[in-house]
Amino acid sequence: MNKQQRESLAKLTKNWPSTMQFDVSMTSYSSLRAGGRAAGLIDIHTLPELQDFLVCLHEQQLVFRVIGRGSNILVTDKGFPGVMIQLKGELEQVCPVEAEKVEGGELLVKAGGGCSLGKFLSWCTKQGLSGLEFMTGIPGSVGGAVRMNAGALGGEIGDRLHSLECVDACGSVIQVPRAELRLSYRKVEFIGRIGRDRERDIDALVVASARFRLIPGVQEEIRSCCTGFLARRKGKQPTGVASAGSFFKNPTGDAAGRLIEAAGLKGHCCGEAMVSPVHANFIVNTGKSTATDILTLMQQVQETVFQKFAVRLEPEVEII
Ligand SMILES: Cc1cc2nc3c(=O)[nH]c(=O)nc-3n(C[C@H](O)[C@H](O)[C@H](O)COP(=O)(O)OP(=O)(O)OC[C@H]3O[C@@H](n4cnc5c(N)ncnc54)[C@H](O)[C@@H]3O)c2cc1C
Structure with a gap:
């Protein structure tokens, strides 16, 4: 995001209830507790604010993404070049x-x-x-x-x-x-x-x-x-550990967790990202995993499952 784009967004939001933030780590906005940085992030409280903000982004040719509770997203370590929008106030x-x-x-x-x-x-x-x-x-x-x-x-x-x-x-x-x-x-x-x-x-x-x-x-x-x-x-999913819920979509007629477990991948790690020993379709962050660790593990799981069962697992988690 260039200086002029930053200034336009800062000017528009100057008197809004929440301050426009720049260069924000998305780690605390994702339930995986991992992720790269976003060029901007704003909390928006009303429908008119949302309309004005989107017009401004459009004029400035900036991309955006809305995030809710971040329980199904992962921002890559390359980061997101646009603005993350959270809906608050009247919009919640x-x-x-x-x-x-x-x-x-x-x-x-x-x-x-x-x-x-x-x-x-x-x-x-x-x-x-x-x-x-x-x-x-x-x-x-x-x-x-x-x-x-x-x-x-x-x-x-x-x-x-x-x-x-x-x-x-x-x-x-x-x-x-x-x-x-x-x-x-x-x-x-x-x-x-x-x-x-x-x-x-x-x-x-x-x-x-x-x-x-x-x-x-x-x-x-x-x-x-x-x-x-x-x-x-309860009891079927890992608790007290960072995850995004089921990482892969279930292929037709089967369960991603069953295939991953049958491929012997429970407990398999990449850095501090691990295939949960409790439920194989959960990738968990056991410490300070990066988005790259998680994505590398995702690819390893996809490749292994494909080699063993000829099934291509598709992530359910939105990779941004
Ligand atoms: C422990 C755990 C268990 C889970 N169990 C389940 C389960 O049983 N079933 C299930 O379906 N999911 C499950 N999930 C995944 C997740 O909870 C759901 O996908 C949830 O609906 C995502 O909501 P969110 O607000 O966190 O969205 P986010 O993760 O913030 O965003 C997900 C996607 O929605 C978009 N988005 C968010 N808000 C808006 C908006 N207002 N307008 C337009 N786009 C928007 C984002 O851009 C992104 O593409 C689980 C996750 C965890 C961590």
């Missing part, structure tokens, strides 16, 4: 006032893209709204979960998605109905009018908020269902 609120009825007695609820999944799920439980209990225990934000079509135990967040409010690189707000999204395993694509007109993938749009269709239910039953889902996750 759940909106009870927006609760309105849709067909079949379901209720429509709006959650900010920056809202943590944990906060959103407890809000749903308190309001007696059911439908997303299977998401319990998945770290991250609503925006990140939508972008990844995150899910567990047979459910995906997209199952309950009604629509998105996005902002594009020119600062325009776009309402995206569910029908204009193709949601598949850990993947979201735009189809129809938006896909055609914009010719872009979801990374060019910021999910400012998402609306979900939820089912009125009994608070105690919803809470107990969440506890049940959490219990099913």
Whole structure:
């Protein structure tokens, strides 16, 4: 980022609640506790701020990436030349006032893209709204979960998605109905009018908020269902250690963890990055692993699994 670009961003954000930061290590913004540096990072609190900021980035020809809780990203040691955006303030609120009825007695609820999944799920439980209990225990934000079509135990967040409010690189707000999204395993694509007109993938749009269709239910039953889902996750995953959850997507009809374990790679290390001995599809940072260590280990796992089983594992983690 050159001096003029830095000055434009600093000038625009001068009186905003959060200061524009430059040359930021992404280590503390990734659950892997590793990663290179970003040229800039900003917390954005309102929709108009987000629009103005994206216009400024566009004018300055700077790239951006939104990050949620960093639980599925790894920035390479080369670093990211643009600006990382985090959604805060109004953009992390759940909106009870927006609760309105849709067909079949379901209720429509709006959650900010920056809202943590944990906060959103407890809000749903308190309001007696059911439908997303299977998401319990998945770290991250609503925006990140939508972008990844995150899910567990047979459910995906997209199952309950009604629509998105996005902002594009020119600062325009776009309402995206569910029908204009193709949601598949850990993947979201735009189809129809938006896909055609914009010719872009979801990374060019910021999910400012998402609306979900939820089912009125009994608070105690919803809470107990969440506890049940959490219990099913426990013991199957490494805890208390830096990771990004499942590192690879499951190939059709198989499990990445099963293949990696069968290839004898549990406990295999590269620097301080290790294939978890608890769950082979978790790459964990056991100390001060670099992004390069993690990516080298990723390639070693891919090559070994390919040689033994002729299956090419694709990372689920977003490598930036
Ligand atoms: C211990 C552990 C367990 C996990 N278990 C699961 C699991 O069971 N199931 C599962 O699906 N995942 C799991 N994950 C992965 C991760 O939690 C999910 O992918 C989560 O939804 C990512 O959310 P995030 O806010 O952290 O996104 P980030 O990691 O910050 O970002 C992920 C992607 O989303 C984009 N993004 C983030 N916010 C926005 C936004 N507002 N608008 C547009 N794009 C955005 C980013 O640019 C990036 O491409 C796990 C991770 C960990 C660490």
